[in-house]
Amino acid sequence: MSSSSPVFVARLAGTAVFDPIGDQVGRVRDVVVLMRTNRPPRAVGLVVEVPGRRRVFLPLTRVTSINPGQVISTGLVNMRRFEQRSMESLVLGELLDRRVRFTDGSGEATVEDVAITKQRTGDWLVDQLFVRRRPERVAPLSLRRRGSTLTVPVDGVTGLARTDVDQGAARLLEAYENMRAADLADALHELGPARRVEVARALDDERLADVLEEMPEDDQVAILTELDAGRAADVLEAMEPDDAADLLNELPDAQADDLLALMEPEEAADVRRLLTYGEDTAGGLMTTEPVxxxxxxxxxxxxxxxxxxxxxxxxxxxxxxxxxxxxxxxxxxxxxxxxxxxxxxxxxxxxxxxxxxxxxxxxxxxxxxxxxxxxxxxxxxxxxxxxxxxxxxxxxxxxxxxxxxxLPDDWRESHDESLAGEPDGTARVGSRSERSGPARDHMKQSGQDDGGSVSHG
The missing domain is CATH 3.10.580.10 (CBS-domain)
Incomplete structure (x- = not known):
């Protein structure tokens, strides 16, 4: 039996996180859960974006309350960048838009939100899902209606832990809608490779171009090579010519030539010209589209x-x-x-x-x-x-x-400890060190009450 109201994670995204004296620490960007066999997934912490666009881990044991518009925390947090571990899943990044099947055999649904609830033991469990039924097949000429929505217990569906099917990305992008391109690039970088590509495919050309310009080169190449050639050429056209040239420089010559051939001639001409200059020269750095x-x-x-x-x-x-x-x-x-x-x-x-x-x-x-x-x-x-x-x-x-x-090649992924609030790289909020090893399965809330909820009303 739970001792608090459910908190719906999609509604929690972007919520400000405060320390005990009321200073804002950052904003919630995701929730980390452990997928478990024959047991509900267990939420272990929040991914919080702190100043410097760094994402750190805040254990739920150090969250004293979650209310609409604010999360209150206490303690210290390790300011090293959050790195997802193999047994962990990100609710917004990986579980939203996942296709599940009702255990009663009534069909399939798509996950639109995930609820976590604090238990009397202090653990936070995923206990409810907000889903949209997938419509049954209809006649080819009839209008396809969106399925109805409903909230179901987590054990009322199967397939939540599956990663071998395409998900789509509509709900995830809705949660990320107001992010700057650089912040969305960071969010995509934190996702697994397959999920990153799914989300990239769901972005429109202009938005994807803006995001790619903010990503590390390895991520850029990985995403572009997973797009079909026509779409990849459209995205390159939407990028700044100098950024498009830099990206094409990272591809095999044959692939780069094929993409240039698919681009509009005027757009391709600018990029081709930039490719003739050395990357350490003004010609290699310049953009051809000033005012x-x-x-x-x-x-x-x-x-x-x-x-x-x-x-x-x-x-x-x-x-x-x-x-x-x-x-x-x-x-x-x-x-x-x-x-x-x-x-x-x-x-x-x-x-x-x-x-x-x-x-x-x-x-x-x-x-x-x-x-x-x-x-x-x-x-x-x-x-x-x-x-x-x-x-x-x-x-x-x-x-x-x-x-x-x-700047160094890995500056976008730099672990600049100068942002930390203490000499040892910690600042007041919570501690990722608490989640190392098997002891994480026994993290308990230290006595404070949780209040409020973030729900679908």
Whole structure:
């Protein structure tokens, strides 16, 4: 018999986690459960995202209450990045969208949420599932209706622990809907390879392109090679040309050539051009899609271009002004118009009237990374133009491109202990060390009451 109300995990995702004095520690990103034979799965802790986009483990033994909108914790947490172990499953990452079968033989359903409930013993068990019935087959010309939803006890279905069937990813993506691309990339990195590909396939091209740009190269290659060739080419088209070129550089030449052949000719031409430059040069780092305008275009037009939501901040800092044509490689480069200067001038004025045409701060495509970084540091620019000998604009190197290049290859997975709150790498919240070995099966709540619930109403 349980001593608390059920907590539905999909509703728990994103909930703020606080320490005992009310300071926010992070946000819940998932729940870790142990799948057990002939017994309900046991929830052992929360995956909490703390500052620095690091995901750490918070044992449920150190959670004193779970209420709508907040989780209260106590104690210390090891700030090392959470690493999933072989016997563990992530509720949001792996159990949502899983297909199960009713034990009474009434058909199949898809898991849309999972409820955990604290028992009188202090253990948290998965005891209920919120599922949607899979409709029976209907005539080809009839409308297919969505199945009804219901809450069932966990022992009312079979197949929850299976990993050998495709799941889909609708509910998982719903839980991740408001994540930034970099955060979603981290979440996908934590999933198993098969589940990672399932989720990637469910993303639209633009969203997947944004996420791939934030992932380690190994993950990028693994996902792209699992997509069918046409879809892979569409995703490459949606990526920034420099990022697409970097990814193609990691593929076998034959595969890269096949994908380039499937891309739209104009998109492929930009990427092919970038592939001709060395990766340690300005040409290898640049993007070919900055904001480019002609000298007679107005400041109002420039501000409208800089206001585009999809434009990265570094590229929104300035407009590059050229003679026609305005597609790279452009006509002769005239200078840049800085965003702050544009804000101070009349909207009807021409961008040529506010140009910074200093001749010292541009790059040649063969300029080494060292020159790029020194020039950026000297002039405090977020982006620098790359020009050919005829002073035509070929592209732009941004500060984020430089940082990606000069940081260690594994920086996205770095265990930077400087984020920890204590000399030994711990901060106040809970301790992953408590979950090592068989003793984890005997973790008990230390006497505090749990209150509230997060439910489907």
């Amino acid at each position: 480019i305008l002609g000298a007679d275009d107005t400041i109002a037009m420039a501000l409208a271009q800089l206001r585009r939501k999809e434009l990265p901040p570094a590229l929104a800092a300035m407009v590059f002004v050229v003679r026609p044509p305005t597609e790279t490689p452009t006509g002769r480069f005239l200078g840049v118009a800085h965003f702050q200067r544009l804000l101070r001038e009349p909207p009807h004025a021409a961008v040529a009237s506010v140009l910074d045409s200093d001749s010292h701060w541009w790059l040649t495509p063969d300029a080494p990374v060292g020159r790029v970084t020194r020039l950026m540091a000297a002039y405090d620019f977020l982006a620098l133009p790359v020009l050919d000998p005829e002073r035509r604009l070929l592209g732009v190197v941004t500060v984020d491109d430089v940082l990606d290049h000069i």
